[in-house]
Amino acid sequence: MEVSSTVRDNFMHLVKDFFPSLTMHDPLYNALALGTILTIAIVIYVFARLIVRPEIARWVSKTTNIWDNALQEHGFFRRLMHLFPALFIFLATPVLIEEASVLYGLLIKSALLYMLYSGLLGIYAILSTVEDVYNASALSKRAPITGFIQVTKLGFAILTILFSISLIVDKSPLLLVSGLTAIAAVLLLIFRDTILGFVAGIQIAANRMFNTGDWITMQKYEVDGEIKEIGLTNVKVQNWDKTISTLPTYNLTTEAVKNWRGMQESGGRRIKRSVYIDVHSIKLCDNEMLERFSKIRYISEYIEKKTNELRAYHRDYSIDESDLLNSRKLTNIGTFRAYLESYLRKHPSVNQEMTLMVRQLPPNEIGLPLELYCFSIEKDWVKYEKVQADIFDHVMAMLSLFDLVAYQRDGHLGYLSSAMDISQSEQD
Numbered sequence: 230m231e232v233s234s235t236v237r238d239n240f241m242h243l244v245k246d247f248f249p250s251l252t253m254h255d256p257l258y259n260a261l262a263l264g265t266i267l268t269i270a271i272v273i274y275v276f277a278r279l280i281v282r283p284e285i286a287r288w289v290s291k292t293t294n295i296w297d298n299a300l301q302e303h304g305f306f307r308r309l310m311h312l313f314p315a316l317f318i319f320l321a322t323p324v325l326i327e328e329a330s331v332l333y334g335l336l337i338k339s340a341l342l343y344m345l346y347s348g349l350l351g352i353y354a355i356l357s358t359v360e361d362v363y364n365a366s367a368l369s370k371r372a373p374i375t376g377f378i379q380v381t382k383l384g385f386a387i388l389t390i391l392f393s394i395s396l397i398v399d400k401s402p403l404l405l406v407s408g409l410t411a412i413a414a415v416l417l418l419i420f421r422d423t424i425l426g427f428v429a430g431i432q433i434a435a436n437r438m439f440n441t442g443d444w445i446t447m448q449k450y451e452v453d454g455e456i457k458e459i460g461l462t463n464v465k466v467q468n469w470d471k472t473i474s475t476l477p478t479y480n481l482t483t484e485a486v487k488n489w490r491g492m493q494e495s496g497g498r499r500i501k502r503s504v505y506i507d508v509h510s511i512k513l514c515d516n517e518m519l520e521r522f523s524k525i526r527y528i529s530e531y532i533e534k535k536t537n538e539l540r541a542y543h544r545d546y547s548i549d550e551s552d553l554l555n556s557r558k559l560t561n562i563g564t565f566r567a568y569l570e571s572y573l574r575k576h577p578s579v580n581q582e583m584t585l586m587v588r589q590l591p592p593n594e595i596g597l598p599l600e601l602y603c604f605s606i607e608k609d610w611v612k613y614e615k616v617q618a619d620i621f622d623h624v625m626a627m628l629s630l631f632d633l634v635a636y637q638r639d640g641h642l643g644y645l646s647s648a649m650d651i652s653q654s655e656q657d
Contacts, residue, residue, distance in 0.1 A: 595636050
């Protein structure tokens with residue numbers, strides 16, 4: 230108080246050199262005091278902006294810590310400079326202006342609001358820094374924190390608004406909070422997506438359901454791409470056609486979502502595709518076919534083993550191999566199936582430690598499905614498609630060597646037409 234009185238007396242003495250009859254109750258005095266306070270506050274801000282802040286920036290550039298660089302990038306030090314003039318106004322007002330004056334209350338409240346919102350922006354910068362540093366760490370692959378950061382920012386914003394209102398109306402913040410219960414239903418309606426998103430964010434983080442970088446598919450919303458951001462209320466997904474899909478965060482926990490992370494973290498990406506064999510081309514193998522098949526490197530041992538097995542069977546049961554009703558014979562499709570399995574076993578881009586088989590599916594009106602089921606070592610989309618295409622290029626090319634025909638609707642009709650023409654000509 231003594232310091233304040235001394236400063237006020239000195240200021241009054243200085244003012245009276247120009248206005249001898251001026252008193253502290255005169256409006257002109259308040260105007261001069263206000264102008265002095267604001268002028269010095271502006272000088273302090275300019276000094277902090279032009280002198281202090283560049284020095285801080287130089288100090289930050291010399292350090293190897295990523296925290297201060299992130300704080301600098303998000304403008305923490307720039308926003309901190311606003312606290313100096315606000316603090317000066319708050320401290321200088323009681324010194325130069327009487328407490329009973331209306332101007333006193335206006336300046337004190339303005340300074341407090343100035344500090345309050347400058348502090349809020351500084352906290353925002355700190356939270357954004359925490360998010361960036363966390364996202365750069367390995368932990369970000371386990372659980373995203375963007376939603377929690379946004380919730381924290383929202384909480385500080387609500388607190389700032391409550392303190393601002395209580396400061397303006399000179400009421401305790403507790404009274405304002407107690408009054409909010411009357412409009413709780415309205416607030417729940419307004420913040421419905423925020424609340425649902427916050428709860429979904431907790432579920433996603435706790436169960437490690439999704440993370441940035443995951444490939445997800447949601448047929449309902451035609452989403453097929455990589456998660457770029459999991460926020461409090463929205464999730465951004467960049468589809469493979471480079472479009473951006475935005476959907477509510479809680480949809481990740483309430484809708485059917487396929488997450489391909491398991492495939493990306495596993496040893497391979499599944500190949501599951503069928504070739505439809507024309508049933509008219511399926512037949513028993515004769516000696517000429519078996520001799521031809523035995524020259525194929527992948528199944529030469531298979532042909533020899535099966536031939537010996539059938540020969541022993543016929544000998545044990547005294548069956549003549551020319552007896553088509555009682556003898557056992559290999560089929561071209563069964564041999565082809567054995568060839569494909571052996572081919573996949575030797576393929577360098579197929580994971581041999583995961584499920585691998587060639588199987589027949591139930592026949593239908595377009596032929597007999599012969600399905601290849603295996604896992605490609607290459608999981609990248611382009612490389613995966615190349616491996617899959619190479620495998621089926623080979624499959625289609627090898628069909629004719631086993632006297633098999635892939636079903637094709639027009640080709641099948643042409644085959645039947647030519648067969649009918651031959652039959653008709655033989656009758657004629």
